[in-house]
Amino acid sequence: MMVEVLGAIKKETLKAFLVKQERFDGRKFDEYRPIEIQQNAAPNAEGSALVHLGKSQVLCGIKFGVGAPYADTPDEGVLSTMVELLPLASFTFEPGPPSPEAIELGRVVDRGIRSAKIIDMGKLKIDDEHVLMLYLDMYVLDHDGNLFDACTMAAMRALLDTQLPKVEEGKIIFGEHTGKLDVSGIVTTSTFAKIDGSLLLDPTLDEQLAMDTRLTIGVMGDKAVSMQKGLSGALTREELFQLLDIAKAKHGELVKYINL
Amino acid sequence: MMVSSMNQVSETQNPKLLKVDFMAKKKDGLKLIVDGKRLDGRAADQLRPVRIEAHVLNDANGSAYVEWGKNRVLAGVYGPQECIPKHDASPYGALIKCRYTMASFCSLEEHGRSGPNRRSIEISKVMTDAFKSVIFTEYYPKTQIAVFVEVLQSDGGTRCAAINAASVALVDAGIPMRDMVTAVAFAKVDDQIVIDAAKEEDNFGQADVPVAIGANSKEILLLQMDGILSKEEMQQGMEYAYSAAEYLHRLQKDALERVFTTTAQEKKETFLRM
Amino acid sequence: MDEVHASLSGVQSSGPQTGVTGSGVRDPKPETLDPRPQTSDHNRIVFPGDKVWSTPVRVKGCYVSGEATYASVLSQTSGDRLVLLRGFYDPQPGDAVIGYVSDVKFSGYNVEIFQPYHAFQSSKELRFEYSLGEVIIAKIKEVSETRSVDLEYPKQLKDGRMLNVEPFKVPRIVGRKNSMINSLKDLTGAEIYVGANGVVWFSGKNSSLVIKAINMIREEAHTTGLTERVVKFLQAETGIENYTPRVDEEPAGGSYSRSPGDAGSGSGEGRRYGSRDRYEHRERGGDRPRDRGGDRRSYKPRGQGYRR
Structure with a gap:
């Protein structure tokens, strides 16, 4: 409840800024905060990356396991994506099972990567079982x-550095690798907050608390690969295509950061 | 006995860790100590290299990051804040809640499950007990002080790293305490007492004793043990532990002092880098 | 072991503590205090559990055990005093706090003051109604044993921004004799209020400059010569030359603005509503809460005027 009232207050204050085409931190409406990406941030994992997006920090770790394939794709490996909102990251996160927020985040990141088909899942097959x-x-x-x-940037950088583990007799020999994971493209997402009619790219927490609705668009190359609208406000069709153009324009910029 | 640290030894000088098949039981003939040197080249009284940074997170009231050998642990403190659930709140003082969890990718081996399991719940509990004895909970009735520790990478001895990180995070958060808490573990390996067991020594050793000490009071606030130890062995281990704790406490204090002298950019550059 | 932390009113001042500027911290009697803390290091940082004095001294940030005094929070020695580097807000009657209405009840309003404690403003004897989300500055009337806070004399703050700072840095934002806050107001033209709970409210055209200045104060709160540096910085940004920080010799008898024109300066730390009144009763023993308790019922704050 406190968070909602706080959101209403932030919105009031933010509105006064937006009218003057300003944001709290002085950015333009279509500007990202400073981005820093670090490779190999969790060396025990088969692939990992740490992303600083403004003051947000996300650590991605990739591990392999051996299992049975899905019945409808018997020759493909299995991608399992999860986002953990650690309670130490925010006073709004509480310990416990994954919240709907965490689950949505995981599924949206997964959707972009899966739709873009950038990982050759066939290469993850070990044997018939x-x-x-x-x-x-x-x-x-x-x-x-x-x-x-x-999260998407962290996932992409981690995937690009992922080493396939050595498998012997159906078991993984951890610590030994057989080459890099085959990743054929880079997916990025751009997230927009709509506050009182203004469309802001890369909202900070304050802007998120104040926003009416949110749109995340995943892009690879010049095509959209995922979309997710959040919260209950509304978007017009013009706004949608406006944001799609911005997302496609930003894709190149983000790819440069991911490629270091 | 002065316990030294390998901080002075450069990366290239450390002998490479012998590969051990973790899945198999300890093979006969696997020696953990050869010619007085342990698997990673340390002497019995040598700690792994330890690095501590305080105030590494923006949202948490207090935070700390500890690299201990290959362990990497991140601690964040929130509070005093409203107690949730309300019916747990105590009119006598703040409720301390420590939560120790391990990231799914923290171990070199299999992918783990996120969130707490039985082992991490026990560790959370003994940590909570240790901090309850030093925090002035009576100043903040009906609130809770939450301490979250996440193990981002594990290599034996994570609970001690977690306690050291949590202690620094609590000071960074301004929680009033009687004392700071420092933790270290000693073990018995190939019939010898050693300080700061690494993963293999942990898995295949003969005894493991994590201990947390009030840094100034020198009182024992946390103590666990498994294995078989004689009284003399325990005394020798405690000697090592107390000596190591003094050194680690200095590192904790240095980390807090540096908060006021390093910039945010410098912090970002050292966070999670090897 | 006698471990009593007798916390005194208000937030520990980082400058020399004098009764008139109302630091709120009782000066320990000279003969019980070592002329210097334990070592002769100037400005060394002390950690919880470190011994600070070898006599019992009851100030915020320390506790007494046996015959010595130990630090309980991260602090820095400064001469024979302790400057807090971390700490929490300890609500005291008379403090001005800033918060927002988080719930509207029949009998009054729940006010969120960004503390782990409940604050309530009764609607009895109020001339105006407040709505959810409204930002107000109010005075603490009473603090219960479980630290529930009752507020009085609320005043609405409109069209401004709130910034949360660490409560123990509030004295630096106010400055000795209001020198810092007056400089901020004069050089930026902003209206600024500071609550003892660490909330700074400001409005005006130079708000981003105010934020920069406040963040500068927060970063360097533990240093000296800060007021001069902040003034220089603001002068450079605004082009205003020839400015000396304006000091207020006597507290104006109010912890926040009581007339529409006056931009007010918040309570900072130690400025109490009607403080002049209280100091006339100083012979009763000082600022300790139990000393004030006796005459709280009888004293009436002088003048009131806000929201005409």
């Missing part, structure tokens, strides 16, 4: 808004 399970886990360490984009 076993496939490699790719566990893509993102841990949010510090929340200052826009976890969608931070």
Whole structure:
């Protein structure tokens, strides 16, 4: 309840800024905060990356396991994506089972990667009964808004550095690798907050508390690969295509950061 | 006995860790100590390299990051804040809630489950007990002080790293305490007492004793043990532990002092880098 | 072991403590205090559990055990005093706090003051109604044993921004004799209120400059010469030359603005509503809460005027 009232207050104050085309932190409406990406942030994992997006921090770790494939895709590995909103990241996160927020984040990041078909899941097959399970886990360490984009960037960088583990007799020999995971493209997401009619890219936590609605668009190359609208406000069709254009324009910029 | 640390030894000088098949039981003939040196080249009284940074998170009231050998642990403190659930609140003082969990990718081996399991719940409990004895809970009745520790990478001895991180995070959060808490574990390996067991020594050793001490009071606030130890062995282990704790306490204090002298950008550059 | 932390009113001042500027912290009698803390290091940082004095001294941030005094929070020695580097707000009657209405009840309003404690403003004897989300500044009337806070004399703050700062840094934002806050107001033209609970409310055209200045104060709260540096910075940004920080010699008898024109300066730390009144009763023993308790019922704050 306190968070809702706080959101209403932030919105009131923010409105006065938006009218002057300003944001609290002085950015333009279509500007990202400073982004820093660090490789190999969790060396025990088969692939990992840490992303700083403004003050938000997300650590992605990729581990492999051996398991049975899905019945309808017997020759493909299994991608399992999860986002953990650690309670130490925000006073709004409480310990316990994954919240709807965490689940939505995980599924949206997963959707973009899956739709874009950038991982050759066929290469993860071991034998007729076993496939490699790719566990893509993102841990949010510090929340200052826009976890969608931070998680996606962390996931992409981690995937690009992932080493396939050595498998012997159906078991993984941890610590030994057989080459890199084949990743054929880069997916990025751009998240927008609509506050009182203004469309802001990469909302901070304050802007998120104040927003009426949110749209995340996943892009690869010049195509959209995922979309997710959040919260109960409304979007017009013009706004949708406006944001799609911005997302496609930002894709190149984010790819540069991910490629370091 | 002065316990030294490998902080002075550079990465290239450390002998590479012998590969051990973790899945198999300890093979006969696996020696954990050869010619007086342990698997990673340390002497019996040497700690792994330890690095501590305070105030690494933006939202938490207090935070700390500890790298201990290959362990990486992140602690965040919130509070005093409203107690949730309300019926747990105590009119006598704040409720301390420590929560120790391990990231799914923290171990070199299998992917783990997120969230607490039985082992981490027990560790959370003994940590909570240790901090309850030093925090002035009576100043904040009906509130809770939450301490979250996440193990981002594990290599034996994570609970001690967690306690050291939590202690620094609590000071960073301004929670009033009687004392700071420092933790370290000693073990018995190949019939010898050693300080700060690494993962293999943990798994295949003969005894493991994590201990947390009030840094100034020198009182024992946390103590666990498994294995078989004689009184003399325990005394020697405690000697090592107390000596190590003094060194670690200095690192904790340095970390807090540096909060006031390093910039946010410098912090970002050292966080989670090897 | 005698471990009693007798917390005194208000937040520990970082400057020399004098009764008139109302630091709220009782000066320990000179003969019980070591001329210097334990070591001769100037400005060393002390940690919880570190011994600070070898005599019992009851100030905020320390506790007494046996015959010595130990630190309980991260602090820095400064001469023979302790400057808190971390700490919490300890609500005291008379403090001005800033918060927002988080719930509207039949008998009054729940006010969120960003503390782990409940604050309530009764609607009895109020001339105006408040709505959910409205930002107000109010005075603490009473603090119960479980630290529930009762508020009085609320005043609405409109069209401004709130910034949460660490409560123990509030004295630096106010400055000695209001020198810092007056400089901020004069050089930025903003209306600024500071609550003892660490909330700074400001409005005006230079709000981003105010934020920069406040963040500068927060970063360097533990240093000296801060007021001069902040003034220089603001002068450079605004082009205003020839400015010396304006000091208020006597507290104006109010912890926040009581007339529409006056931009007010909040309570900062130690400025009590009707403080001049209380100091006339100083012979009763000082600022300790139990000393004030006796005459609280009888004293009436002088003048009231806000929201005409």
